Amino acid sequence: MFSVLLVSSLAFATPRIIIKHATLVDAANPVRENMTVVLQGDVIQSIAESGSVMIDAQEDTIVDARGKFLIPGLWDAHVHLTFIP
Numbered sequence: 001m002f003s004v005l006l007v008s009s010l011a012f013a014t015p016r017i018i019i020k021h022a023t024l025v026d027a028a029n030p031v032r033e034n035m036t037v038v039l040q041g042d043v044i045q046s047i048a049e050s051g052s053v054m055i056d057a058q059e060d061t062i063v064d065a066r067g068k069f070l071i072p073g074l075w076d077a078h079v080h081l082t083f084i085p
Contacts, residue, residue: 014041022065
């Protein structure tokens, strides 16, 4: 029974997205070049130097970000305190 559950859960595992050779920019760390970010679902699974991450070319979606910058999500956080509905 357990092996059937294990096999069925692996069949429905969320595929990984691999963003490789990116330049990472964030406010907390120095700029890091040639990095690989591994996403699984909506979770950042790992961040490591490119070449040190195991990639499955048949299962993973691979994005070559060479020459590109990867930054944290940005959003508009301003408010209108004087606005009265």
